[in-house]
Amino acid sequence: MELKNKHILITGAARRVGRAIADHLLQWDIRLTAHFYRSKKEAQSLVIQAETQKRAIFCDSADLREVSEIKSLVEKSQQALGPIDILINCASAFYPTPLLQCSEMQWDDIMQANLKGQFFMAQASAQQMSKRGGLIINIADTHASIPMKNYSAYCISKAGLVMMTKQLALELAPAVRVNTVSPGPVLWPEDLSASVQEKSVAQTLLKRMGCPKDVIDAICFLIQNDYVTGQNLVVDGGRSLV
Numbered sequence: 001m002e003l004k005n006k007h008i009l010i011t012g013a014a015r016r017v018g019r020a021i022a023d024h025l026l027q028w029d030i031r032l033t034a035h036f037y038r039s040k041k042e043a044q045s046l047v048i049q050a051e052t053q054k055r056a057i058f059c060d061s062a063d064l065r066e067v068s069e070i071k072s073l074v075e076k077s078q079q080a081l082g083p084i085d086i087l088i089n090c091a092s093a094f095y096p097t098p099l100l101q102c103s104e105m106q107w108d109d110i111m112q113a114n115l116k117g118q119f120f121m122a123q124a125s126a127q128q129m130s131k132r133g134g135l136i137i138n139i140a141d142t143h144a145s146i147p148m149k150n151y152s153a154y155c156i157s158k159a160g161l162v163m164m165t166k167q168l169a170l171e172l173a174p175a176v177r178v179n180t181v182s183p184g185p186v187l188w189p190e191d192l193s194a195s196v197q198e199k200s201v202a203q204t205l206l207k208r209m210g211c212p213k214d215v216i217d218a219i220c221f222l223i224q225n226d227y228v229t230g231q232n233l234v235v236d237g238g239r240s241l242v
């Protein structure tokens with residue numbers, strides 16, 4: 001797939017990994033829908049950046065736990081920039097939910113932000129994509145296949161996302177390809193202690209942390225290679241083999 005003039009919607013695009021993906025893809029002559037949830041200031045800076053680069057950009061907030069907000073986001077995005085060609089489901093909720101303390105509210109919050117939201121984003125985008133062709137990339141986690149102590153709801157949500165990818169690849173073929181990218185440690189959560197960071201790096205085969213560019217390279221591979229669908233591209237320095 002050529003990137004020129006493609007309409008790409010990235011969820012969670014205002015900051016961190018989503019922002020790095022947006023920054024990178026803006027090099028090309030794309031049309032970008034940048035979704036954000038609470039990071040309005042960072043989203044505004046992305047809009048200014050895209051406008052400086054003379055790219056068409058639409059930016060809107062949505063709580064991806066709410067299907068009505070998803071439908072509105074996709075509808076407004078398509079009104080502004082035309083049908084979506086590539087959807088990158090990057091937004092996600094991440095916090096510990098130890099089994100004995102996890103509340104129903106936390107479980108619902110994580111499942112909705114990390115799984116339900118991605119499903120309905122795909123459904124809303126695929127209405128047009130299934131007629132014109134397209135690509136959906138779900139960002140999961142190496143911990144979709146290996147458990148992480150005290151993060152059961154997060155890991156289960158990401159495991160569900162990997163399965164969702166295969167299911168949607170089956171249902172949307174041949175018009176739409178659907179793939180997952182599963183990163184290992186590429187950008188530490190802001191409050192992660194140095195000792196946990198060290199332990200996480202030690203658990204990779206390559207004995208180093210990755211970076212957002214590793215995720216971007218995987219995304220670019222999946223954009224370019226038209227013969228890959230339903231796959232989970234794990235970019236984790238070998239973490240999942242240990």
Ligand SMILES: NC(=O)c1ccc[n+]([C@@H]2O[C@H](COP(=O)([O-])OP(=O)(O)OC[C@H]3O[C@@H](n4cnc5c(N)ncnc54)[C@H](OP(=O)(O)O)[C@@H]3O)[C@@H](O)[C@H]2O)c1
Binds near residue numbers: 012062063140
């Ligand atoms: N960072 C890593 O090392 C790493 C490792 C493995 C996998 N991943 C995966 O890679 C992706 C990006 O990682 P990240 O660390 O950049 O993610 P992150 O900072 O944890 O979250 C990304 C964005 O998700 C948005 N979000 C959270 N809850 C939402 C909701 N209910 N509705 C809409 N948006 C919501 C937030 O947007 P606002 O800021 O606008 O509120 C947030 O900025 C995630 O899917 C993550 O699971 C990351």
